[in-house]
Amino acid sequence: MKTISEKTIERLIIYRGLLLNLVSDKVKNIFSHQLATMTGFTSAQIRRDIMSIGYSGSPVRGYDIQNLIKSLGEFIDGEEKQPVALVGLGHVGRAVLDYLKGRRPKLEITASFDDDPAKVDRVFQGCMCYHVNDLEKIIEKENIKVGIIAVPADEAQSVAERMANAGIKGILNYAPVKLNIPSGIYVENRDMTLAVEKVAYFARTASE
Amino acid sequence: MKTISEKTIERLIIYRGLLLNLVSDKVKNIFSHQLATMTGFTSAQIRRDIMSIGYSGSPVRGYDIQNLIKSLGEFIDGEEKQPVALVGLGHVGRAVLDYLKGRRPKLEITASFDDDPAKVDRVFQGCMCYHVNDLEKIIEKENIKVGIIAVPADEAQSVAERMANAGIKGILNYAPVKLNIPSGIYVENRDMTLAVEKVAYFARTASE
DNA sequence: ATAACGCTGTTATTTTTTTCACAATTTAAT
DNA sequence: ATTAAATTGTGAAAAAAATAACAGCGTTAT
Ligand SMILES: NC(=O)c1ccc[n+]([C@@H]2O[C@H](COP(=O)([O-])OP(=O)(O)OC[C@H]3O[C@@H](n4cnc5c(N)ncnc54)[C@H](O)[C@@H]3O)[C@@H](O)[C@H]2O)c1
Ligand SMILES: NC(=O)c1ccc[n+]([C@@H]2O[C@H](COP(=O)([O-])OP(=O)(O)OC[C@H]3O[C@@H](n4cnc5c(N)ncnc54)[C@H](O)[C@@H]3O)[C@@H](O)[C@H]2O)c1
Secondary structure (H helix, E strand, O other): OOOOOHHHHHHHHHHHHHHHHOOOOOOOEEOHHHHHHHHOOOHHHHHHHHHHOOOOOEOOOEEEHHHHHHHHHHHHHOOOOEEEEEEOOOHHHHHHHHHHOOOOOOEEEEEEEEOOOOOOOOEEOOEEEEEHHHHHHHHHHOOOOEEEEOOOHHHHHHHHHHHHHHOOOEEEEOOOOOOOOOOOOEEEEOOHHHHHHHHHHHHHHHOO | OOOOOHHHHHHHHHHHHHHHHOOOOOOOEEOHHHHHHHHOOOHHHHHHHHHHOOOOOEOOOEEEHHHHHHHHHHHHHOOOOEEEEEEOOOHHHHHHHHHHOOOOOOEEEEEEEEOOOOOOOOEEOOEEEEEHHHHHHHHHHOOOOEEEEOOOHHHHHHHHHHHHHOOOOEEEEOOOOOOOOOOOOEEEEOOHHHHHHHHHHHHHHHOO
8 A cells, every 4th residue: 555644644634533523414425625625625635635545435426424434544543442651640641631531432541650649540531640660561561552742841752762662653742852762653743832933923924 | 035834934943942952152053964963854954944044054164053043033033022812721721821931032921811700810820811702802902913722622713713803813723623714814723633643543554 | 375174055856745637437317 | 318417536737845966165284
């Protein structure tokens, strides 16, 4: 199968989210141009993206919503449920934990870690908080491949290294630092300062 | 001046953040290939980006760190301080407010809004929380052009419309919905589910 | 002075991503 | 059956982004 770009994956995820929100008994099908209006992408882009996962619609009828959701799901999520580890139960960690809870059946934060005695060994949102010392042990035992970093900036690198050692293959990093880890591990950075600065730049220059 | 792409802006912001973190009296200059190692971009890319804001380094010496930070700052931030409005003081809103506090001199959340009586008319991190009913009034009075949305998903569209009405030009949206607002307003979406799904996808497929 | 070095600035090239445009196809109407 | 209508799937074109390549220059060593 041809490799799919990061941008395409992002759009596919957007389509799936959108479709999940409009499931109804009334409408069974949807056209690429409708998805285009809803997302702001072009219809050609959408047809191409959907083509790339091997799903086919029908001319005249468009795409069958239920089947498309199913195909997108298989492509994005794979077969098995993916457990996720979260490190750092501060503001950000808690928001993330609350938010993901029950939202995607195939993704669940099954283990969290902190080094604050007030948090360790308690259960948050149904998720056990372990001491960060046990990180490798738990991640290996539960065969977790996805990690979220929500610790202060100067702890992030060390957490990332330990995740890498424990066999994590993808990291979502909320700390505002570039992580230095072996290639082969996918890292997605979500730096809030960057986001605000970017919006501020376009807000400022748009009006000139 | 030629218009600068979104991707370039993101990288410029990354360079600036990085340089701010390594300010020291020891090292005065930096080479494009050093920035390349630190960021993971190529040196050619970096020279090109820096060129695009009109800054020039010196052969042999590379870039003067202080001057480069200054040029990047002028380009990214502009002259004047930019006030920012935050709507929704839940988990996400609070994290954002705490986090941005004092981090960028030119960016400050000067007004926040909620509809929860327990929060309205109180001060959080030095930032006044107004009732969301007064949104237009305050935003217009303080001439705010940048807004952050951190309210529940089904409130986001209405908040966005009110922001647009009040003259906001850029929105950072943490709610997992596509906002429908007039063109000319820049919108940056930060959907956490999307981020986790993306990382999970690459974690899963990388190891195959 | 001058030569050698190693960098930047910038043009050219390549690669990737998006858009265009239309033949093929399915359905519904006649 | 035949026609008309409207959409998909996709090759081709265009646009955007990244990389490569190197001339020219400032610095340093000699
Ligand atoms: N991307 C964003 O939107 C955003 C917003 C705010 C903050 N941040 C960043 O996210 C990170 C967390 O922010 P926060 O506001 O939640 O901070 P916080 O201080 O509220 O939470 C940090 C948590 O990590 C725990 N911790 C500290 N060191 C640890 C370690 N070595 N191992 C395990 N746990 C450890 C602390 O006990 C605490 O519970 C910071 O790096 C911050 O800069 C990002
Ligand atoms: N992008 C992310 O990383 C991420 C993570 C978690 C949550 N979220 C999203 O961010 C948003 C906020 O999440 P949260 O966990 O902070 O939720 P929350 O419920 O903790 O906070 C929402 C806040 O908005 C206020 N509010 C509600 N309606 C309002 C209105 N009409 N006007 C003004 N204020 C109003 C509430 O009083 C509350 O203080 C949600 O849309 C959620 O889906 C995003």
